[in-house]
Amino acid sequence: MYPIIPDHLENEIALRTEEIHSQLERHELDAVLITSNANIFYASARYFRGYILVTRESAPIYFVVKPSQLEGANTVYIRKPEQIPDEMAKLGIPIPAAIGLEYDAMTYTEIERLKKVFAASEIRNGSGVLRNARMVKTEYEIEQMKEDARHQMAVYERIPKLWVEGMSDVELQIAIEHDLRLEGALGYTRTFGAQMEINCGSLLVGDNADVPSPYDFSMGGEGMSPALPVGASGEIIRTGMTVMVDMSGAFNGYQSDLTRTWRVGDVPEIAMKSHECSRRILREMEAMARPGVMTCDLYNRAMEIAGEEGLADYFMGHCQQVAFIGHGVGIDLNESPVLTPRGKEKLEAGMTIAIEPKFVIPGVGATGVENTYVVREDRLENITNFPEELANLE
Template structure:
């Protein structure tokens, strides 16, 4: 299932899950969400990971064929799991957790019927909480992703050609990302958001409300995916905000930079500087023990003091956060929002994105990925944060 070198990492993740299972007095969790399969096995497969509160971790695999390992057990259907457990001496659970937040109703019914004598509860919060604190290996992959992400962003100005539409520019940047090693997938928890490899938003398209909780949405090219570039021509006096996800290692980094064509108004330039000031101030305050909501409130206060509240995190429609956790998925904990209960802890990873939307100009601001360290935060997406001219 995984290489010998990866075994210590799997054991570490298993121990974290098992500790949480024992704290909740659950016997086991059965996992089949792709992000959590990847977390528990180091790869995506069709099947299930079974983690008990004590003992081994088992992989019940349907596809692909050929996976090997002492704990790999092939099944035709999930109904085979109990008999295979008995065959391998694995006790049947009395209290079992399932991923209720990602299972369909029918999948939930089917898995519950397989374990008729078990009390079933929702295990999604448990596994997401475990994933919040990254291991040293995960942090290494996030740093690698951030480095490749920044290398790709350095080439953005050279990719622009006069007369491009925002969609044409976006396509070229998607290609650029793939050439730098992007896996081309943007994993999101839940079904409330859809996006491709990220978004590129120019001019007034930044002020088009989105059905999603984004600072700026964009109309998109179809009502079936109403977000991002809309096909508009990039004209002088506009800003172009590039917010491409950086999945280069299976672990995401998130970064936004702003570009401009021609001269842009002083209001936009000032708002961008305020965004940089907010980022610097929050990065200086963020450390273990700090409440995420306090960082959000600080950002809102700074935007208000600058007289820019009406443009902060959107104009016609404003987002309700300034940062979000990141890892295998783009929307993990912690969340920097007014009602967040998250408290920063060492080895959390979050993207911080103070942004403004200036009508008739576009979006300005910045986004970077930070790792929470013992004494503060480490920025892993390092490249120019000033507005870069495309001229």
């Protein structure tokens, strides 16, 4: 047996629980029942199969289905969710008047089942409670992400040594994945939304960067199979192309998100220019982004700069463009807020956002830089401090 919440994380979990409490108040809910993997991990710092009930009145209750060896205060083993009300009664916890369930993360079948379990309650969508709670990170969470970034940067520093002339994009990607895994990457990218699928991230070279993909990642690529049409496709890396690396920063349950681009020998002037434009946009975002700023204002300013430089047709894709320039990052690769044309969310201190102004230049490849930042009162803190130049891989 081992403790469901280890001693050294008790204060941390208390902070997160407070955050959930304040979101319950804002959403006018008495409780939320958590069961999606990412939210279980947020609320307990581990993944287990089961349910966490957070009410405004009491400490969280951990209803565990699996694994069989957890113990601790308020830890109750169940076989199925139908046992939850009885177990609550035994603990003297009243059935909440209004309870939130994770409508945005769980299947229709699972939610319908849970609705029957709480038939006496008013039931509403509780996904926003967790989404908002997770959006602002604790200092512990930020430390985890900084650790991710340190490992990720150690690997990125070795990328020029991993490249061998004549390699395909897939071969270089596999070499980087291998290095990431040896550095401690978990090899699994947790994303929000069942329709996002990716392995250890993406590497894009030449015209493959311009192949539209069905996924909501910032860039496309044909991939290796119509079954998983994203990223590297087997294109040989040649002189005159760019190599964009946007690979996994997932080492500990959190993630950093970091893109760097290299060139192979000389690339056309427009590739150099667009890459510098990405950096100019990042500097502008770093100057603008403060608590209270609306996410749409960041997006629109970035678009404006791309337009000023005559690069709007290549910004955030070319054959297929996406309408965001950044997103929250943390437990999931894609969290709130998203920096979109009409995003009305306001930045808050403690948010962690990846900003990725990228371009696709036909015949050359993708250009641009992505950094992960912490929103601080007086600055954007870059946790991915790594050279940004379009350096020559040769």
